[in-house]
Amino acid sequence: MSVIKPKIKDALRKQPNEWGTKLFVLAIILAIFYVAKDFIPYNGVTEQGLLIARNIFNALTNPNQTILFDFVTRDGVPVLIMETAAIAFLGTIFGALISIPFAFLSARNIVPKWIASIGVAIIVVIRTFPAVVYALMFIRVTGPGAFTGVLTLSVASIGMLAKLFAEIIEDLDPGIIEALDASGCNTIQKIQYGILPQLMSNFASTTIYRFEINVKYATILGMVGAGGIGAPLIFAISAYRWSDAGALLIGLVIFVLIIEMISTRIRKKLATGE
Amino acid sequence: MASLIALVKGLVSKALKIITPEPLQLSNGKIVRPAISIMWIVIPVLTFITVWSVSMTRFRLDMLLRRGGQFFVIVARMIPPNYAYFDNIVTPLVATILMSLVGTIIGAALALPFAYASSELNQSKIGKFAVRAFFSIARTLPVLVLAVLSMIVFGAGAFAGTVAIAIFTFTIMVKMFFELIDTADMGPFEAILSSGANRIQAFWTAIMPQLWGQYYSLTLYNLEMNIRNAAILGYVGAGGIGIVLSERLAWRVYPDVGLILLVLMVTVLVIESVSREIRRRLL
Numbered sequence: 309m310s311v312i313k314p315k316i317k318d319a320l321r322k323q324p325n326e327w328g329t330k331l332f333v334l335a336i337i338l339a340i341f342y343v344a345k346d347f348i349p350y351n352g353v354t355e356q357g358l359l360i361a362r363n364i365f366n367a368l369t370n371p372n373q374t375i376l377f378d379f380v381t382r383d384g385v386p387v388l389i390m391e392t393a394a395i396a397f398l399g400t401i402f403g404a405l406i407s408i409p410f411a412f413l414s415a416r417n418i419v420p421k422w423i424a425s426i427g428v429a430i431i432v433v434i435r436t437f438p439a440v441v442y443a444l445m446f447i448r449v450t451g452p453g454a455f456t457g458v459l460t461l462s463v464a465s466i467g468m469l470a471k472l473f474a475e476i477i478e479d480l481d482p483g484i485i486e487a488l489d490a491s492g493c494n495t496i497q498k499i500q501y502g503i504l505p506q507l508m509s510n511f512a513s514t515t516i517y518r519f520e521i522n523v524k525y526a527t528i529l530g531m532v533g534a535g536g537i538g539a540p541l542i543f544a545i546s547a548y549r550w551s552d553a554g555a556l557l558i559g560l561v562i563f564v565l566i567i568e569m570i571s572t573r574i575r576k577k578l579a580t581g582e
Numbered sequence: 583m584a585s586l587i588a589l590v591k592g593l594v595s596k597a598l599k600i601i602t603p604e605p606l607q608l609s610n611g612k613i614v615r616p617a618i619s620i621m622w623i624v625i626p627v628l629t630f631i632t633v634w635s636v637s638m639t640r641f642r643l644d645m646l647l648r649r650g651g652q653f654f655v656i657v658a659r660m661i662p663p664n665y666a667y668f669d670n671i672v673t674p675l676v677a678t679i680l681m682s683l684v685g686t687i688i689g690a691a692l693a694l695p696f697a698y699a700s701s702e703l704n705q706s707k708i709g710k711f712a713v714r715a716f717f718s719i720a721r722t723l724p725v726l727v728l729a730v731l732s733m734i735v736f737g738a739g740a741f742a743g744t745v746a747i748a749i750f751t752f753t754i755m756v757k758m759f760f761e762l763i764d765t766a767d768m769g770p771f772e773a774i775l776s777s778g779a780n781r782i783q784a785f786w787t788a789i790m791p792q793l794w795g796q797y798y799s800l801t802l803y804n805l806e807m808n809i810r811n812a813a814i815l816g817y818v819g820a821g822g823i824g825i826v827l828s829e830r831l832a833w834r835v836y837p838d839v840g841l842i843l844l845v846l847m848v849t850v851l852v853i854e855s856v857s858r859e860i861r862r863r864l865l
Contacts, residue, residue, distance in 0.1 A: 337687055344680040347673070348740040348821070358777040362737050394635035401632060436847045440726075440814040440824075453638035459646070500834050528724040532817060535639065538726070542818070547732050557723075562720035 330362035373412030376555040384538070385559035392563070395454050395529070396522040399461025400458030403522075404515045407466050411473030418477060427474070435467025441526045443534045459527070461522045469518055476510045513578045520571040527560055612797040615769025660840025667838045668845070671826055675845060678822035679853075681739040681744045682808035683816070688744075696752075696784060697759035703771075705781075714760075720753040725811045740821030747811060751804050758800050759793075766792045795864040802857040808855050813846055 358392065378384025380392075412418050414427025443460040450456050485502040530538025537560055544553035586759070605615045696713060703712040729746035736742040770788035775781065790797075816824020823846060830838040 334824055340680065340683050340687070344684045344744075347677040348684065348744050349678045350741050351739065360731075364731070380680055391638055394638035397631055398635045398639060398641060401628075433847065436850045438814045438845065439808040440817060441827070443841070444817075444828060445656055447655065448831075448834075449649050449658055450645060455641055455645070458639050458641055458798070522722055524722075530728045531726050536722075541727065542730055545727070545734070557727075560720050561722045565718065568722075 312556045347423045363550050364554075367550035368557065369554075371555035371558050372551040373478060373555070375552060376558065378486075381535065385537075385555055387536040388556070389559050389563045390528075391454055392526045392538075393523065393567075395403060395457040395534075395536050396461065396519060396526040398458045400465060400515060400519040400522050401524070402458070402462035403465025403469055403518065406462065407469035407473055409479055410466060410512075411471035414470065415477040417482075429469075431467055431470045431474075435461065435471065437524035439464035439529065441531055443529050447533055452535075453534035457526060457529045457536055459469055460534055462527060462532075464525065465518050465522060468521075469514060472514045473511060476507060480506055485538070497519075509578045513575045514573050516574055516578075519565055523567045527564070590831075603835055606638075636773055649827045650851070656836060659836035660843065661843050663840035664835075664837035665841060667841050671823060671842055671845060674816070674821075674823040674826050675849065677740050678816075678824075679809070679849065681822055682739055682747060682805060682812040685744045685747025685812070686751050686801060686808050688748040690755050690797075690804065691754045692748070693755030693759055694797075696756045697763060698782075700756060701763040702784060703763065703789070705857060717753055718830045719755045720749075721757065723750075723753075726814070726818055729742065729815050729818050733818070733820055736760050738819040738821075743812065743815040743820030746815065746820060747808050750757045750811065755800060755804060759797060762800075763789060799861045799864050802861050806854050806857050809850055813850075825865040 313582070346536060376385050379386045381387065392445045410427060410431065414424050414431060418424075419427075439460055442463050443456065446456045446459045448464075450459060480503065484506065485498055488498045488502045489507060526536045526538075527541075528538045530536040533539065533541045541553060541556040541560065543551075544556060605613045607613050621648050639781040696717070698704065699713045700717065702710075704713075725746055729743055732745040732749070733739075736745060748795040755849070766789050770792075771784050773787045812822050812824075814824050814825070816822045816830045818832070819825070819827060823842060827839065827842050827846075830842060
């Protein structure tokens, strides 16, 4: 134990010396915090944090059961959840349908390069803006409500779906289509047996993943007036109606967890083939 | 009447033929039944849900056709953007960037020990399950809800927004990183353990050196998302450029909105491309 073998010493000495990089990263982080101090002022705690935490905990353990199990009126949690799900679902379906032509127009193996780069540029611009920004604009067009939420998510989905769809199209195996060509298939048959089977499961998997994301977006769009569970939740929290907030939060958590579970399961099946 | 019944019968038998394809007899005498396409279940179910969602959301195609063009009218009014307004958005823009930077750094740092606790390295099954369950639930909370909650504690402003982003990053990073820990090579970990180190020391010296690159990469990925998150927090009053954006939109000063969106777009694109370049070199 007392003598370290020369081999180990050599190995230790050969280890890359990363102190320079580490110090550099640390310096950047310290600089960020130093500058941030002026832009992100700490004004103390408004109320006792502990009291708030206890209130939230009480809310989650004692939710307002009247609205939690109200399956009929529009104020009931189940109906709000169903509306949220409907917004996310329609937004995903429309978003996916609009994305398909966009994706083909920006796939380099389908259209000439310059058309593809225009398509990619449009997708990048759409993807830049957060969904809430689209919601704020669509409210000016169609007024507040679930309908605006659907339009928002349709547009916001295009950025991600069209990009991923285009990547799937660019991965198409041309060998299969050549083989169908060689056996005398016509265009329709080539699309039916050569292209669609290659695309369908990946498209479906991507769309389901986007649905999962849209469900999460749909829960917040209500805060800007675009329908769903978000608006009642924000009103309840900011009015300190903790038992209502508790019921809404419980509904939201269970709903998102269920959607996540189903989505993961279907996507696993699509990926592994069974 | 009789011809109508025959027509329906014909249609039904045709439909049945598509749903249950006729068996084929191969040359060796074997009978093969072609598989029924799953589409015959998927399409009706999707159609049903779509119809139900349309009524649930009161989707109105006529409204979309009548008013849809208005969206592009608004976009057109943003062009050209009011460049003179730039001076007013410098401060909120810098605040937005700093909120996401600070929030991401804090969230990512907090995530490290909890990712360890949710990974297979944690020997306590109950502990691991409890941590994972807690974070699964915490992850469902949208960033705007976190912002409203933290505003109750810290008051309106950028500080509350930063806290919301930190918590949000924290909850996602735990999941993303523990999944990476579980795919790491355990050989070195066991070697260090057998030399007498405890599990934390072994994790730090044997697992983390494999993962630092991916950890930084995940952090940068979260930063890309958080720039967008920080941009909307202002809507509920939690600081950043969202405050100016929602105010200008509410007052319908579209050239100003155009400039804010343009600046936001450039910022997001610059940060994304810098982050991607660093990530490409890390991995």
